[in-house]
Amino acid sequence: MISKLLASIATSESLPKSPPSNDTWMPLDASTFAGHVDGLYDFLFWLSTLCALLIYGVMFYFIMKYRAPNRDDSAVGVEGSHHNTAMEITWSVVPLVFLVGIFVFGFKGYVDLRTSPRNALEIHAQGQKWKWLFTYPNGHVDSELHAPIDQDVRIIIQSVDVLHSLYIPAFRTKMDAVPGRYSDLWFHATKTGEFPVFCAEYCGTAHSDMITKAVVHEPGGYESWMDEIKAKLDNMNPVELGKLMYDQQGCKTCHSTDGSPLVGPSWKGLFGSKRSFADGSGAVADENYITNSINNPQGQIVSGFAPAMPTYQGKLNDKQINGIIEYIKTLK
Amino acid sequence: MSSASTLIPADLGVIPSKPEENYLKHDKGILSWVFTLDHKRIGLMYLVSVLGAFALGGFFALAVRTELFFPGPTIINHDQYNQAMTLHGAVMVFLVIIPGIPAALGNIIMPLQLGAKDVAFPRLNLMSYHLWVLGALFFISSLVISAADTGWTFYVPYSTTTPTAVIPAAFGAFILGFSSIFTGLNFITTVHKLRPPGMTWFRLPLFIWALYSTAVIQVLATPVIGITLLMLIVERVVGLGIFDPALGGDPVLFQHFFWFYSHPAVYIMIVPAFGVVSEIIAVFSRKEIFGYKFIALSSVAIALLGFLVWGHHMFTSGQSVLAGTIFSAITFLIAIPTAIKILNWVTTMYKGRIHLDTPMLYAIAFLWVFTIGGLTGVFLSTMSVDVHLHDTYFVVAHFHYVMMGGAITAFMGGLHYWWPKFIGRMYNEKLAKVATVLVFVGLNVTFFPQFLLGTRGMPRRYYNYLPEFQGLHQLSTIGAFVLGLGFLMTAFYLIQSAKSGKKAPANPWGGTTLEWQCASPPPYYNFHDTPEVNRGPYEGYAHLKFDKETQGYVPTE
Numbered sequence: 001m002i003s004k005l006l007a008s009i010a011t012s013e014s015l016p017k018s019p020p021s022n023d024t025w026m027p028l029d030a031s032t033f034a035g036h037v038d039g040l041y042d043f044l045f046w047l048s049t050l051c052a053l054l055i056y057g058v059m060f061y062f063i064m065k066y067r068a069p070n071r072d073d074s075a076v077g078v079e080g081s082h083h084n085t086a087m088e089i090t091w092s093v094v095p096l097v098f099l100v101g102i103f104v105f106g107f108k109g110y111v112d113l114r115t116s117p118r119n120a121l122e123i124h125a126q127g128q129k130w131k132w133l134f135t136y137p138n139g140h141v142d143s144e145l146h147a148p149i150d151q152d153v154r155i156i157i158q159s160v161d162v163l164h165s166l167y168i169p170a171f172r173t174k175m176d177a178v179p180g181r182y183s184d185l186w187f188h189a190t191k192t193g194e195f196p197v198f199c200a201e202y203c204g205t206a207h208s209d210m211i212t213k214a215v216v217h218e219p220g221g222y223e224s225w226m227d228e229i230k231a232k233l234d235n236m237n238p239v240e241l242g243k244l245m246y247d248q249q250g251c252k253t254c255h256s257t258d259g260s261p262l263v264g265p266s267w268k269g270l271f272g273s274k275r276s277f278a279d280g281s282g283a284v285a286d287e288n289y290i291t292n293s294i295n296n297p298q299g300q301i302v303s304g305f306a307p308a309m310p311t312y313q314g315k316l317n318d319k320q321i322n323g324i325i326e327y328i329k330t331l332k
Numbered sequence: 333m334s335s336a337s338t339l340i341p342a343d344l345g346v347i348p349s350k351p352e353e354n355y356l357k358h359d360k361g362i363l364s365w366v367f368t369l370d371h372k373r374i375g376l377m378y379l380v381s382v383l384g385a386f387a388l389g390g391f392f393a394l395a396v397r398t399e400l401f402f403p404g405p406t407i408i409n410h411d412q413y414n415q416a417m418t419l420h421g422a423v424m425v426f427l428v429i430i431p432g433i434p435a436a437l438g439n440i441i442m443p444l445q446l447g448a449k450d451v452a453f454p455r456l457n458l459m460s461y462h463l464w465v466l467g468a469l470f471f472i473s474s475l476v477i478s479a480a481d482t483g484w485t486f487y488v489p490y491s492t493t494t495p496t497a498v499i500p501a502a503f504g505a506f507i508l509g510f511s512s513i514f515t516g517l518n519f520i521t522t523v524h525k526l527r528p529p530g531m532t533w534f535r536l537p538l539f540i541w542a543l544y545s546t547a548v549i550q551v552l553a554t555p556v557i558g559i560t561l562l563m564l565i566v567e568r569v570v571g572l573g574i575f576d577p578a579l580g581g582d583p584v585l586f587q588h589f590f591w592f593y594s595h596p597a598v599y600i601m602i603v604p605a606f607g608v609v610s611e612i613i614a615v616f617s618r619k620e621i622f623g624y625k626f627i628a629l630s631s632v633a634i635a636l637l638g639f640l641v642w643g644h645h646m647f648t649s650g651q652s653v654l655a656g657t658i659f660s661a662i663t664f665l666i667a668i669p670t671a672i673k674i675l676n677w678v679t680t681m682y683k684g685r686i687h688l689d690t691p692m693l694y695a696i697a698f699l700w701v702f703t704i705g706g707l708t709g710v711f712l713s714t715m716s717v718d719v720h721l722h723d724t725y726f727v728v729a730h731f732h733y734v735m736m737g738g739a740i741t742a743f744m745g746g747l748h749y750w751w752p753k754f755i756g757r758m759y760n761e762k763l764a765k766v767a768t769v770l771v772f773v774g775l776n777v778t779f780f781p782q783f784l785l786g787t788r789g790m791p792r793r794y795y796n797y798l799p800e801f802q803g804l805h806q807l808s809t810i811g812a813f814v815l816g817l818g819f820l821m822t823a824f825y826l827i828q829s830a831k832s833g834k835k836a837p838a839n840p841w842g843g844t845t846l847e848w849q850c851a852s853p854p855p856y857y858n859f860h861d862t863p864e865v866n867r868g869p870y871e872g873y874a875h876l877k878f879d880k881e882t883q884g885y886v887p888t889e
Binding site: 015016017018021024025026027033036037040041044048051052055056058059062063066067068071072073074075076077078079080082083084087088091092095096099100102103105106107108109110111112113114161162163165167169170172173174175176178179180181183196198199200201202203204205206207208209211306 | 716
């Protein structure tokens with residue numbers, strides 16, 4: 001059971017793949033917004049294509065028809081009227097009518113997109129360098145977004161460090177994660193499957209690796225996924241729990257387990273080693289040191305590394321911190 | 333406009349000047365350039381510097397595109413990519429496109445088109461250039477220390493927390509802002525005070541109208557970015573707490589400040605391009621421009637409306653729905669003056685006598701790409717569609733079609749159009765045509781696939797990407813190299829022309845604006861006696877005929 005869960009987490013490391021789409025331009029439409037956005041997009045596309053072809057057609061016709069035969073040609077164009085107010089007004093007003101219509105449709109869609117329905121399933125999303133963490137109603141934290149089909153889901157978005165933006169192309173929606181305030185988006189999934197989730201607001205080194213997936217479950221699947229996770233978490237031994245936290249809480253983005261230094265020091269051989277800090281002091285890495293480093297990471301900066309880690313105070317409980325300590329002990 | 337009947341052919345010939353050396357040879361020695369007060373020399377120094385910066389920005393662009401040929405690491409690592417992407421954007425925006433047409437081309441041409449001896453404040457003009465150099469040095473110092481990796485947008489709190497050298501880059505942009513403000517002040521005053529007798533506002537060449545509209549934006553909007561960047565620097569140094577939420581600030585406030593300048597700055601970049609294209613299309617169609625007043629006043633309309641649309645960059649930032657709606661509505665309005673321009677240009681060609689020399693090829697390329705750039709802007713102003721497309725490659729493609737396809741294409745057109753005037757020599761027309769085609773093809777192959785990447789969900793500023801996007805990225809990279817080849821060729825034949833090109837006539841294209849009534853290259857004082865103007869800027873093509881001996885246009889007898 002547990003190894004199966006760990007395996008499923010291991011596969012989440014491999015990049016998600018968009019399911020095949022029947023549209024050249026847009027990814028598969030998997031939410032109720034997709035119909036609106038794709039319809040408006042298609043209208044704009046064909047209208048623009050028509051406008052562009054008309055302009056190009058007339059332009060190239062004139063170029064060919066009125067082209068001077070050679071450089072020496074001294075003839076001039078036929079000087080007719082140089083302005084025609086009726087024409088100017090026509091080609092101002094006709095586009096304006098279209099633009100007003102497009103604006104109104106875009107506005108209606110946008111209001112819909114920004115107004116979360118009541119009684120939606122609420123999932124918290126937290127952006128941090130360089131990981132999304134989703135907190136489910138039962139308190140479970142996961143790096144993947146799981147949602148049921150045919151149900152309104154509201155994502156409440158926060159950031160712990162810099163700007164991020166939660167972007168799910170298949171749902172045609174995105175919203176910035178702004179530190180210091182809440183933002184939200186909502187969707188109503190219409191297709192089951194796995195869809196890529198990106199960070200769309202530049203956030204530094206590993207911005208382009210801040211990718212995860214949204215899993216839309218068939219009816220009942222979301223609840224059983226939740227139960228399964230819960231059961232597994234309850235029965236885990238500390239080392240397995242620690243490994244799970246390592247994968248899920250974003251530790252692995254900055255700490256390797258094979259000795260290579262990433263943004264932060266590697267966990268390999270960490271336990272019991274002598275640490276020297278940027279301020280010149282030092283300590284032996286024991287249980288207290290690791291707990292302090294998780295809860296107050298800015299307190300002791302290992303020399304040679306930037307003070308980049310956010311605090312996990314209140315985000316990990318004692319059992320989970322204990323798990324991480326036990327997991328680190330196994331990395332010799 | 334006065335009727336053409338009062339016009340006599342001799343009015344269109346070279347205005348006689350006292351014998352003196354042209355501006356290139358008038359004084360000798362490096363200091364006669366570094367401390368010159370002559371607008372033509374300052375413009376030429378700007379031109380060379382801007383082209384140098386363009387090469388640097390292009391180098392970073394190719395580094396970025398090469399890296400993206402494969403997903404995952406290839407030639408540079410994550411951080412180097414982010415630095416290259418930032419420097420590409422910052423160099424191209426602040427060092428190339430903003431000063432490109434006004435400060436380089438406009439500096440030389442504006443006083444000539446006004447029959448003036450110089451701009452209103454020659455010393456301020458020199459100071460603008462010196463500030464440009466200083467700003468560029470700050471950019472380079474950031475590059476040498478530890479290049480900023482914030483993107484050219486400097487969004488907080490990333491920019492206040494990243495360990496890279498943000499302060500030199502931001503201070504560089506601050507200084508470049510003053511350079512831009514001084515140029516704007518100078519141009520506004522020049523248009524108001526130095527017009528020759530008889531040149532009423534509606535006898536101004538459209539290039540002057542465009543530069544004037546641009547100058548108004550430069551003067552009014554640029555101080556805001558100056559203050560914003562200064563606050564960013566203070567925040568980084570002493571933890572001021574205006575933007576960083578950790579200090580009680582608001583990062584969305586920074587976005588408002590930033591785009592309050594940077595959206596009008598888009599028009600600082602593109603409105604001068606409208607001016608260049610208006611000149612070229614009239615001259616090479618050998619026909620008076622259609623809808624002069626509409627083209628002139630639409631520049632002003634765009635300049636003014638451009639101040640009220642900054643929030644369309646922020647539909648997904650958490651800005652209120654009401655604010656977003658107002659910004660979206662005003663953004664749609666900008667499409668109207670833009671459409672007016674395109675349709676008037678095309679109509680000008682009707683029953684014209686169209687010469688397809690290199691400047692005209694660039695103007696046609698401009699119409700092609702700018703139409704796409706403009707129409708895709710409508711997609712992005714549509715709020716619900718923008719939510720999907722925002723911060724994806726669709727936006728990257730859109731603004732490259734406008735900035736690279738619009739502003740740079742027009743800049744190249746203007747460069748080829750006025751090159752004989754600047755240097756007094758012609759370039760190799762055949763090579764120039766081949767290069768123009770390469771640039772046009774490269775441009776479309778580079779940026780069109782990016783629309784498709786964007787709609788399919790590829791976010792921008794990504795070092796790595798999902799394997800499904802690889803094909804389109806590779807196409808885009810191939811296009812970028814074709815584009816690079818086109819510009820390399822351009823550099824080659826322009827250098828060749830400067831060294832050993834054929835001597836240029838005063839009026840190689842048959843233009844009727846005043847710069848063509850001045851020798852090529854112009855004498856030191858341009859015009860000894862201020863010319864009197866009794867006609868509109870595009871009247872009198874019928875009085876000019878091609879002279880085979882000089883390969884230029886001369887008045888009919």
